[in-house]
Amino acid sequence: MAKVKPAPYSGYHIPISLDTEPDLTGVGPGTPGGEYLRRFWHPVAMASELRDVPMPIRVLGEDLVLFRDLSGRLGLVHRHCSHRGTSLEYGIIGPDGIRCAYHGWKYGVDGTVLETPSEPPGSRLKDSFCHGAYRTHEYAGLIFAYMGPPDAVPEFPVYDTLVWPDGNQLVPYKLDMPCNWLQVHENAADPIHTAYLHAIVSGVQFTPAFAELPELEFMETPIGLLSIATRRCGENLWIRASDVILPNVAQFGTGFVDGSKEKFALCAAFTRWIVPVDDLNCWVIGVRHFNPVIDPRNEGRADRIGLGKIDLMGQTDERPYADRQKNPGDWDAMVAQRRIAIRANEHLASTDKGVALLRRQLRAGMRDVRAGQAPRQPQRYPGQPVPTYNNETILSVPARGAGDAAVVRAFGHKICRAVIDSAGLPVGRRQADVEQAVRGMQQRGEFHAAAGSAAAVAEQS
Amino acid sequence: MQEAIYHLFDDGPVAVAPYSHAVQAGDWLFVTGQMPMLEDGTVPEGIEAQTETVVGNLRSVMEKAGFADADIVSARVFLTRFETHYERMNAVYAALFPPGRRPARTCVGVTALARGCDVEIDFVVRRKPQAAAISAPREAAA
Numbered sequence: 001m002a003k004v005k006p007a008p009y010s011g012y013h014i015p016i017s018l019d020t021e022p023d024l025t026g027v028g029p030g031t032p033g034g035e036y037l038r039r040f041w042h043p044v045a046m047a048s049e050l051r052d053v054p055m056p057i058r059v060l061g062e063d064l065v066l067f068r069d070l071s072g073r074l075g076l077v078h079r080h081c082s083h084r085g086t087s088l089e090y091g092i093i094g095p096d097g098i099r100c101a102y103h104g105w106k107y108g109v110d111g112t113v114l115e116t117p118s119e120p121p122g123s124r125l126k127d128s129f130c131h132g133a134y135r136t137h138e139y140a141g142l143i144f145a146y147m148g149p150p151d152a153v154p155e156f157p158v159y160d161t162l163v164w165p166d167g168n169q170l171v172p173y174k175l176d177m178p179c180n181w182l183q184v185h186e187n188a189a190d191p192i193h194t195a196y197l198h199a200i201v202s203g204v205q206f207t208p209a210f211a212e213l214p215e216l217e218f219m220e221t222p223i224g225l226l227s228i229a230t231r232r233c234g235e236n237l238w239i240r241a242s243d244v245i246l247p248n249v250a251q252f253g254t255g256f257v258d259g260s261k262e263k264f265a266l267c268a269a270f271t272r273w274i275v276p277v278d279d280l281n282c283w284v285i286g287v288r289h290f291n292p293v294i295d296p297r298n299e300g301r302a303d304r305i306g307l308g309k310i311d312l313m314g315q316t317d318e319r320p321y322a323d324r325q326k327n328p329g330d331w332d333a334m335v336a337q338r339r340i341a342i343r344a345n346e347h348l349a350s351t352d353k354g355v356a357l358l359r360r361q362l363r364a365g366m367r368d369v370r371a372g373q374a375p376r377q378p379q380r381y382p383g384q385p386v387p388t389y390n391n392e393t394i395l396s397v398p399a400r401g402a403g404d405a406a407v408v409r410a411f412g413h414k415i416c417r418a419v420i421d422s423a424g425l426p427v428g429r430r431q432a433d434v435e436q437a438v439r440g441m442q443q444r445g446e447f448h449a450a451a452g453s454a455a456a457v458a459e460q461s
Numbered sequence: 462m463q464e465a466i467y468h469l470f471d472d473g474p475v476a477v478a479p480y481s482h483a484v485q486a487g488d489w490l491f492v493t494g495q496m497p498m499l500e501d502g503t504v505p506e507g508i509e510a511q512t513e514t515v516v517g518n519l520r521s522v523m524e525k526a527g528f529a530d531a532d533i534v535s536a537r538v539f540l541t542r543f544e545t546h547y548e549r550m551n552a553v554y555a556a557l558f559p560p561g562r563r564p565a566r567t568c569v570g571v572t573a574l575a576r577g578c579d580v581e582i583d584f585v586v587r588r589k590p591q592a593a594a595i596s597a598p599r600e601a602a603a
Contacts, residue, residue: 308545309507319506320577327503 017344024363025180025340027276028061032366033182038148039375040247041156042275043285044076045143046172046307054098056089060147061278064134070095075109076145078132082113107131140287141172157378160385160427161251161268161289168267169290171305174283175316177274177334181248181282182362183341184334185274188242188250189354191216191229193333198314202327205313206255209233214240215409218354221420222379224249224361226389227354230412232399233259237411237447239393241419244358246365246376248274249286253392255312256299261394264435265294266419268390280339284315293431294392379423387423387430389416395442406451414441414450463487470525474518475502477575482522490528494539494583495519496576508546508579512553515582523586531586533558535565539581543570546579 006013027034037060044059045066054067056079063079065088079087081100088107091098097108099115106115111133113126137144137156146153162170177184187193191214198204199211214229224246231238238259243251251268272286288305292298301311308316314329324332348356365375378386393415397407415438422434441447466485473482475498483492495518497504497511505514523529538554540546547568558564564584574581 304507304509308549309509313506316506318508318511318579319504320579322577323504329506 017342019344020180020340020342021344022279024343024359024366025182026279027181028279032370033362034060035148036362036366036369036375037247037276039152039369040148040154040377041137041144041146042248043142043273044145044275046174046285047138047141047143048172049174049307050143052093054089054091054093056087058277058281059145060276062147065089065091065098066136066143067091067093067098069093069097069109073109074136074138074143075107076134076136076143077107077109077111081105082107082129082131083116107133109133109136140170142285142287152374154377155380158385159245159249159251159271159378159388160430161271161388161390162287163385164267164427164431165291165293167291169302170287171290171302172285172287173272173305173310174285174307175310175331176308177282177284177331178280178339179282179335179337180279180340181274181276183337184282184284185244185248185250186341186355186358187330187334188244188252189218189225189227189358190352191227191240191242191354192351194229194240197328197330197333202329205327205329207258209238209257209259215405215412216351216354217409217412217416218357219416219420220357220361221389222423223386223388225354225357226416226420228412228416230408231259232404232408233394235396235398236260236262236394237397237408239391239412239415241389241391241393241412241416243268243388243390244354245378245388246361250274251388251390253390254295254299256297257392257394259394261296262396263296263392263394264438265392266390266431266434267291267294268388269294269300269392381424385427387427389419389423391416391419393438395438397442397447400448403451406454407447410450410454411447414446468522468526470522473522473525474498475500483526483528485526485528488588490523490526490531490584490586490588492519492522492584492586494537494581495522496574496578496581498576498578504576504578508540508542508549509553511578511580512550512582513557515580516554516557519582519584523584528586528588531588532562533564533584534587535585536567537583538566538568539571539574540568541571541574541579550580 023032044057050068054065056065064076065079067075069075081088083103083105086102088098088100090101097106097114099106104117108114111131116126119125135146194210195213198206212231214231217228219226225244226241227244228241236259240253252270254269269289272284275283275285290300304311314331316331368375380386397411418434418437422430425433467481468483469481474495477496480493483490495515497514505511
């Protein structure tokens with residue numbers, strides 16, 4: 001049947017779906033999304049949050065407690081005692097695990113039942129089962145967990161941005177989002193919003209440079225996709241290329257680019273995970289990077305980063321509602337997509353190719369897991385951190401009359417292609433080599449040339 | 462006994478309700494609870510920046526009332542999200558007063574504050590004794 005465009009004032013005829021697509025958005029045990037996500041390491045707390053008592057947390061819809069025993073080992077175990085179910089948040093932490101307050105059963109950090117004190121001597125009860133526990137790993141002030149099958153633990157991915165440049169300082173942070181994780185993650189693959197939400201519609205939230213509408217491109221990478229927004233800033237062109245890393249990681253450049261100074265930063269200002277608490281809540285949890293390559297003017301504010309805070313406007317609900325209505329930020333836009341965004345009601349447009357690509361990649365991963373296969377993990381090179389592709393590049397490429405949009409596109413494309421193709425080089429040398437290659441392209445006028453040949457092809461076809 | 466002086470400043474912090482910015486009773490200044498509003502009427506994001514803004518607004522009222530270097534005797538702090546903001550507010554608040562000169566303080570969690578704000582602070586301030594002697598003639602003439 002032909003689709004008839006509804007007339008104005010026809011809300012009555014326009015159906016609103018209520019389908020939250022649990023197969024895509026659900027995170028609990030046994031759901032396609034939840035099983036897929038359980039094949040990866042996720043940060044579940046800032047190390048600084050963990051005190052000398054057990055910390056109750058919910059992750060991927062599971063109620064857990066996180067604790068550090070008196071020998072310094074981290075434990076992440078099912079919250080409810082295997083005996084009679086009281087919460088181990090009231091457990092007593094000892095040198096070798098945690099003891100339930102109710103009847104004194106004691107568990108090691110790996111879930112081994114160490115004691116069932118009121119059982120008769122010789123009882124083998126404690127050897128007959130294990131309490132639920134998950135592997136943990138502490139890195140960069142964050143506590144990570146792996147909640148998948150214990151016989152398929154992936155190597156912990158240290159991304160190159162975390163260790164380069166030398167002396168890179170990492171400041172952890174964690175923000176609460178009362179909505180499903182996927183809509184928050186999708187925002188990373190939707191760079192056109194940075195022009196509208198952060199500049200044109202709401203008023204300038206980061207810098208005025210964001211108000212220039214970018215040329216967009218989305219490239220697949222060995223770890224996910226690269227979301228590329230390239231803008232003109234006077235004589236300069238500016239690439240803001242953000243890694244969207246499977247399944248739930250993203251990296252970004254700074255929020256304070258004004259486009260006036262040349263820069264080649266093959267690194268990141270933010271590396272963060274969107275970790276589902278349950279279907280209706282998630283954390284933005286990760287690290288801010290402090291180094292002179294990404295932030296040469298030292299504009300970051302380490303004192304504004306931590307639990308519930310980040311040095312970028314609009315990432316929390318910590319402004320009055322009246323202010324947020326007049327000048328909404330990322331938090332407002334994402335949380336307001338409904339508690340779980342309903343994709344059946346969307347009208348995806350030409351600028352949403354990144355969102356569509358991300359969903360295809362995630363669905364493919366979920367299908368793999370469902371078919372009993374290991375999902376795609378980050379490509380690795382021996383002895384090297386995992387290469388990533390985030391870059392903030394600003395170079396002088398003056399406009400030459402009409403057709404500048406093609407030059408802007410060619411600039412973003414050629415530089416990000418070079419960044420992706422360099423993945424196998426060792427960290428450090430890679431950044432230097434790509435910068436040299438990029439400078440060569442700039443000096444040879446390759447962006448104008450590429451734009452010219454693209455225009456010629458377009459005319460012929 | 463001197464009459465109270467009701468201070469309302471055209472260039473003071475945005476007044477969000479029918480009040481005076483401060484009321485002076487002799488050497489004492491009772492400063493109205495201030496909100497975290499910047500000069501343009503907006504509120505900065507984050508309890509840290511909001512706490513700094515509130516105390517900045519309180520100090521600006523003290524200054525305009527001629528109590529710039531007076532003793533801040535007591536403060537009351539009101540928070541709408543006590544559990545998430547108490548420690549973060551304290552971290553900033555502590556740095557806003559010289560150690561050993563912190564006002565007596567009461568901090569309470571409340572259900573709501575004017576304009577949807579998350580923090581409000583008020584001060585009671587007393588003029589230092591020598592400063593009181595100098596300012597007395599000006600007050601008498603007013």
